[in-house]
Amino acid sequence: MKDYQKSITVNNSPSEVYAAITEHIQDWWSDDFSGGAAQKGDQYNIAFGETKKTFEIIEAIPDQKIVWLCLKAHIDMQALKKKDEWVGTRLIWTITSDDNGTILTFLHEGLNQNFECYNVCEAGWDYFIDSLQAFLTTGKGTPYQKQKARLEWEEKK
Incomplete structure (x- = not known):
């Protein structure tokens, strides 16, 4: 079973991609x-509405590689029976260079078609990797925005 993977190539330096x-x-x-x-040992929380995750940085090699380990996860989708299936997965970012630019390869180790959330998560990663590429090339990405989501939700009420 193949895990989710995607690569992008940008004109930014490896240090800009790492940053x-x-x-x-x-x-x-x-x-x-x-x-x-x-840096290694850092932890962070990230949320998309009621979908919340906690990661620990388990490997950090400046300008080359960073690995996030998912410690906690709650995916807020009614259809999911297992809302914490990201727990224990590793998100591996590898940075290399060639004549065409800097290549960022992302592997979500463990996220494959055995996961209930795979189709939604695959589409989400495709969107956010494109957002990362836009951030690197134009300085502006398209992240989930807490304030914007709240306003859209209130408008629907």
């Missing part, structure tokens, strides 16, 4: 973020 993953998560993934993600 986007360690210091600018709220600029491309979710602005509902607390904690740190810059």
Whole structure:
């Protein structure tokens, strides 16, 4: 069973790509973020409405690789029987370079079609990896925005 993986190539330096993953998560993934993600041992919380996750940085090699371990997860989807299936998965970011630029390869180790949430999570990662690429190329990503989501929810009431 193949785990979710996606690569992007950008013109940014490896250090800029590493900084986007360690210091600018709220600029491309979710602005509902607390904690740190810059060095081994750091932990952070991230949320998308009632979907909440906690990660620990278990490996950090500047400009080359960073690994997040999911410690806690609650995926707020009624259809899911197992709302914490991300727990124990590892999110591995690998940075390399070639003549075309800096290549960022993302592997969500453990996230495969055996997971109930796979289709939704795959679509989510596709969206947020595109957001990360936009952040790196234009300086502006399309993260989940807590305030915007609250306003949209209130408008629907």
